[in-house]
Amino acid sequence: VHGLNEEQLAAKQVEIIDIASAETDYWSYAIGSSSFDFSKFKSTKSGRGPLLDGWQDNYRPVMTAYKLVTIDAPYWGFGYRLEQALLAGERALFIESHRNCFGWIDEWFGLTMQQIRELEQQGDCLLNEKISKPVLLTDAADCEQRFTHSSERQVQQVVHT
Secondary structure (H helix, E strand, O other), X not given: OOOOOHHHHHHOOOOOOOOOOOOOOHHHHHHOOOOOOOOOOOOOOOXXXXXXXXXXXXXXXXXXXXXXXXXXXXXXXXXXXXXXXXXXXXXXXXXXXXHHHHHOHHHHXXXXXXXXXXXXXXHXXXXXXXXXXXXXXXXXXXXXXXHHXXXXXXXXXXXXX
């Protein structure tokens, strides 16, 4: 899937991620952990769930995601430990994001690709606004709307200060 050469294929490690597992480690606390109990969760829109022991053998479809993480920390003495710690963090991040994806299934199940793209754009705009980064404007209407709202905020801020 990732076009790896023979040496890279020999070195790869495959991780199976069980989103229903309640297992936690240091990274679960550092990244955050959702409060979903998938042994009791059932989607009203898709009918999927609950995820009980052995759910991966009993449910179809089961999502397969190919994610490639490469970490090389060539520091003598602690490089291997650093690599393992970073890989554990990535694994926890993947588990949490996939848990959230399934836990929020009723919010996105049945949406069209266009609706999903619009939600992504809204999320990008909100995030960029929170961290005060420039926003990529895609068309004239988007530009007009963005600058109209930002100039109104600036006027309100000037009045209130």
